[in-house]
Structures are given as structure tokens and as C-alpha cells.
Amino acid sequence: MKRIIIADDDAMVLRSVVRVLKPLSLDIATASDGTIALAMAIENPPALLITDGEMRKMHGPELIRELRKVPATTNIPVIMCSGNSNLEEIATTLGVPFFSKGRGLPKDLISLVQQALG
DSSP, rough: EEEEEOOOOOOHHHHHHHHHHGGOEEEEEEEHHHHHHHHHHHHOOOOOOOOSSEEEEEEEEHHHHHHHHTTTTTOOOOEESSEEEEHHHHHHHOOOOEETTOOOOOHHHHHHHHHHHH
């Protein structure tokens, strides 16, 4: 079973994303901010990280930059979610090929996760 981490500072969004991805039979861990997600990823690198672009502690782009500095987490695929179009450009600059505008529709998020996990 593939393990993924979902990082978002909105508990309702976390629950919603977990519910949407449940049919994929993944081992899903959640983090309420980027600093927690980073620590979790370093301790036990996931097959995929889904992150909100803007969080109170450590925004998505900063989380991705930090992940890329650690050898064990350098190649973790990332999906960034945000309604901020500027963050889509930043995600592309950071080498993140998967971006979901807003929270994405369930089928769109499932499709992105399947693509990211290969």
C-alpha cells in the first residue's frame, strides 16, 4: 500500500481530501502545516505529497524547496493545490508538474494522484 502525506491547515479540507482518495486504498497521513509535513516526510518518505499552496506555517513552495534539499525526499512527487495562479507558476519553477486549481474536483484530484503515483 502506497503512503501519501496531505498537508493543509484547514481540517475540513484534509477530511474531504482523505474521503475523496479513500477508494484508491492508500495509506494516508495528514499534516496541519508544512513544518509537520516536512518532518513526517523526512522521517518516513511517502510515495506522494499533496500540499496546499498557502498555509499558516511553511507554505507549499517552501515545503517543496526544503524537501528538495534532503536526499531521501528529493524525488518525492508533489501535487500542489491552490486557487492562486501565481503559485502555479512557482510550482512549475520548482519542478512540480502536478497542480490543482483550488481544491480540485474529486475526479480531477484522483486523476492527478494516479498520474503522480505512476
